[in-house]
Amino acid sequence: MSSKYVPMFTSSEENYLKAIYHLEIGVDKGVSTNAIAEKLVTKASSVTDMVKKLSEKELIIYKKYQGVTLTNFGKKIASSIVRKHRLWEVFLVEKLNFSWDEVHDVAEQLEHIKSPKLINQLDIFLGFPSQDPHGDPIPDKDGNLKVVEKSLLSTLLKNESGICVGVNDSSSEFLQFLDKKGITLGKQIKVLEKENFDGSLFISIDQKKLSISNKIANNLYIQKQ
Amino acid sequence: MSSKYVPMFTSSEENYLKAIYHLEIGVDKGVSTNAIAEKLVTKASSVTDMVKKLSEKELIIYKKYQGVTLTNFGKKIASSIVRKHRLWEVFLVEKLNFSWDEVHDVAEQLEHIKSPKLINQLDIFLGFPSQDPHGDPIPDKDGNLKVVEKSLLSTLLKNESGICVGVNDSSSEFLQFLDKKGITLGKQIKVLEKENFDGSLFISIDQKKLSISNKIANNLYIQKQ
DNA sequence: ACATATTTTTAGATAAGACTAAAAAATATA
């Protein structure tokens, strides 16, 4: 029955690596203890402990009070977790009829399943998707991301338009809001008016016109046309 | 990021419940501490600890030195784990091209994923299968099993035949042996000769004839014709 | 620059789940 499986890394270790992976994007200095604690909803002291362990395992570079950086090894592991997370999200939406606001928590569990064959076959089964249901890129086996040119909707000027290609915030509240407004990936959005006062936009999508706040426009990615 | 999910039961608790569930089949007294320890490849003292905890949670009935029995509640949880395990096995074989000897360890991990929607949708996606790739029944949502009439191949007499419907041993060694001999679920097997001396059988399957040991015949289920 | 505030680390505690060794209970055997 229980053929004891010794995983390379615990789920907790993987979660720390993933958090650091996300936090170090577009930043050139080390990721701070507090930033990790906040992302993982834990205490700074717990982070210090774990960070020492990950450092001993050569997954991150850590010097006291200096924040941390992933090593190449650490990056490899972290991106493999992100890859699994996003492939599972595609599976849930495409095959099991989940909506894009329901997939996160389940994928958060599925990403820790240890089986190289499983994830390879899942990739094949899904037809080698390059993006998850929120438009985020799926790392390939080597951890490489297909970079897609994208801008925040808020950067569009009056009368410019773009295709909706992703979200900056994937909270279910935001995603459900988008659903309600009929805003989904692939839709064309044109900026009809721009309010200088509050940064809100009056846009057209499909045949409809609606106005959206600056906060929304700052959390929607479009591909400029 | 980490929306902390508090699972009803830990993976460890679930594994104990599942072990007890399997061990109490066809037995009318309590399952012994040692039996559980052996099944889970752990120590009797660890079992005693866990058994106390499960008892406090009203999942099992436990009195010192008396062995344990699942309560209805415990049975419900245990069968839901078995249900998940077997549905995942079907998924792996039918959709991801796993062979029947490769699915166990992965399903052992997947069975602990917490998401009622996930397992419901998986069930739908797979077309409500009633058996896993080894011919074992998949409990329905209420824990009920569709009982299938089956006998050990070793109980067939000379010139009787049956359809292969399951295995008693699902170790990968045994399953790979069956693959090698072309014995898969659904195949018709006829007993041409029976050796009294060692209980070995000379059988026909497809167009081929082969002899198999008593041990094999004691681990293959057939449906008599 | 230096006092204050913030961040990070240390020290010590806790809970879960496992282990070993020894004690206690139950079962088997002579």
Next chain:
DNA sequence: TATATTTTTTAGTCTTATCTAAAAATATGT
């Protein structure tokens, strides 16, 4: 039935991953 053997439980230890509270280091403001 008395003794031996096996099974089960208890007691105490260990590891992982947390936590709180306090100390140390770094950063900030005037």
